[in-house]
Amino acid sequence: MSKNSPVSDFIRKNFLHFNAATLLDASKAYKKHLDDGGKMMITLAGAMSTAELGISLAEMIRQDKVHAITCTGANIEEDIFNLIAHEHYKKIPHYRHLTPDDELELLKQKFSRVTDTCIPEHECMKKVEGILYKHWKNADATNNRKYHYEFIYDCIRNGDFVQHHQIDPKNSWVLAACEKNIPIWTPGWEDSSLGNIFTAAVRNGDIKDVNLVKNGIEQMNFLADWYLENTKTQYVGFFQIGGGIAGDFPICVVPMLRQELQSDVKLWGYFCQISDSTTSYGSYSGAVPNEKITWEKLGIETPRFIIESDATIVAPLMFAYVLGQ
Numbered sequence: 408m409s410k411n412s413p414v415s416d417f418i419r420k421n422f423l424h425f426n427a428a429t430l431l432d433a434s435k436a437y438k439k440h441l442d443d444g445g446k447m448m449i450t451l452a453g454a455m456s457t458a459e460l461g462i463s464l465a466e467m468i469r470q471d472k473v474h475a476i477t478c479t480g481a482n483i484e485e486d487i488f489n490l491i492a493h494e495h496y497k498k499i500p501h502y503r504h505l506t507p508d509d510e511l512e513l514l515k516q517k518f519s520r521v522t523d524t525c526i527p528e529h530e531c532m533k534k535v536e537g538i539l540y541k542h543w544k545n546a547d548a549t550n551n552r553k554y555h556y557e558f559i560y561d562c563i564r565n566g567d568f569v570q571h572h573q574i575d576p577k578n579s580w581v582l583a584a585c586e587k588n589i590p591i592w593t594p595g596w597e598d599s600s601l602g603n604i605f606t607a608a609v610r611n612g613d614i615k616d617v618n619l620v621k622n623g624i625e626q627m628n629f630l631a632d633w634y635l636e637n638t639k640t641q642y643v644g645f646f647q648i649g650g651g652i653a654g655d656f657p658i659c660v661v662p663m664l665r666q667e668l669q670s671d672v673k674l675w676g677y678f679c680q681i682s683d684s685t686t687s688y689g690s691y692s693g694a695v696p697n698e699k700i701t702w703e704k705l706g707i708e709t710p711r712f713i714i715e716s717d718a719t720i721v722a723p724l725m726f727a728y729v730l731g732q
Contacts, residue, residue, distance in 0.1 A: 414727040426716050433679040433712035434728035437646065440677040440710070441472060441729075445642045447677070448657055451478035452649025452692075454521045455718065456485035456580070460648075463723040465583035472729050474643075475633065476584060477592040477657040480599025483559060484535065485526070486581040491571035492531035499523050536604050538567045540613075543605065547614050554621045554629070555601075556584075556591035590633060592626050594656035623656075630660050635672060642676025648718045650684055650692020662703045675704060678711040681718040 422431045441447065449467075451460070455478075467473045489496070497513075499505070502523045510520070518525035526532070542561050546553060553561075562568060563585045576582050584591060596602045608614040621629075637643055647654040664670040684693035696711035705711055714721055 412731050414724065414732045418724060418728055426714050429712050429714050430716075430721055430725060431728075433714060434725045436677060436710040436712070437472075437644070437679065437725065437729050440642070440644045443642075444640075445644055445676050446474040446637050447472065447644045447646055448475045448477065449473050450645070450647045450649075450653045450657060451476065451482045452647075452651045452653040453718065454481065454485065454524075455648055455722075456482045456489060457521045457524050457526065458719045459489060459578070460719070460722060461486055461489070461580035461583075462578045463726040464580040465578055466730060467726050468580060468583040468587055468589065470730060471587075472726075473589070473646075474637070475590050475592075476580075477594065477630075477653055479651070479653050480555065480593045480596030480602050482653075483556060483581060483591060483593055483596075484599055484601045486579055487535055487559065487568065488526055488531035490574055490576070490579045490582070491534060491568055492527055493573040495527040495530040495573075497525035497527070499525060532600050532604075534571065535601065538562055539601065540608070543608065543614055543619060547616055547619055550616070552616070552619055552621055554590075554626065555593045555596050558620070559591075560585045560588075590629070592630055592657060594623055594626060595652045596620070627656070627660065627663070630657060631664055634660050634664070635670070638673045642673055644677030645675045645679075647678070647680040647682075648722055650680075650682060650690075654680070655691050658699070658704050665703055674706045674709060676709065678705050678709055680713045681721045682713060682715055683717060 418431055418434070422428060437447070449464070464473070497518055499520070500523055502520070513520055513525060517528040519528060520526075539558060539562060542558050545551075546558070559581065563582060581591075597606060605614065605620060609617050634643060645658060647658075658675065661672065661674055664672045678696055678699070680696065682692060684690060686693045686695060696705060696713055699705045699711075700707060
């Protein structure tokens with residue numbers, strides 16, 4: 408740790424028991440994994456981008472503490488939405504008190520609510536749609552199929568968002584990922600706003616190639632290639648925020664390679680999940696890490712942690728510790 412690391416010092420002094428102690432232990436193990444030469448996959452479920460996780464995650468990416476990301480389609484697009492329309496967002500601190508009529512009024516005002524934050528449809532969704540549409544149309548005309556994140560990176564590298572920036576760009580994790588050119592897998596991205604827009608464009612005939620955005624099997628094969636390359640001489644760790652497809656999709660690449668292809672590939676070298684899901688009947692999001700040993704995702708020697716708490720609180724604290732802040 409540096410001499411000036413107040414957040415890390417606070418964590419070491421106060422986080423001594425229960426979930427707090429797990430946070431500290433997982434943070435130490437994250438640092439050790441990187442110090443030993445390992446790389447880290449981060450997975451983002453929930454609405455982490457709308458919660459502005461980019462403020463801390465972007466710096467993790469810039470300082471090479473994150474080497475790959477798997478997220479829902481919502482998380483990659485909502486980081487861009489926040490980048491270009493932040494001033495138009497509406498905060499509703501007392502969201503628990505909203506009536507159905509209140510919700511209907513938000514809809515009429517073209518707001519989509521995520522807990523206490525309302526995303527403005529016209530200022531962000533429609534704006535991004537107009538920008539991205541041009542890249543889709545050009546790729547469709549030239550038969551140039553790409554992954555979803557590659558289309559987003561094309562927009563960034565073309566400077567399409569710059570004139571619309573409403574936050575400090577250093578707080579956008581997607582911009583940081585683009586600068587580092589790290590891969591972003593978005594399994595099931597078609598359930599996101601942009602995924603819906605793309606589907607509509609296919610249905611109305613504006614986009615001819617339904618497979619213009621590379622699909623889930625192609626993404627899994629791309630992930631397999633990346634994992635094989637990055638585990639030749641080191642381990643890749645797995646830092647999971649939430650559950651669902653963002654976590655389940657990438658972690659399955661290891662048993663796929665080991666069991667279906669008989670590859671002697673390494674298991675994941677570190678595992679930590681921040682979860683507010685209770686352990687229950689058949690739940691992936693609430694499954695304890697040890698269950699993953701039976702699926703040949705983790706080994707009995709893999710450092711593994713589960714922190715049962717709010718990721719909007721836990722993740723920035725862990726990132727601060729890893730960064731030595």
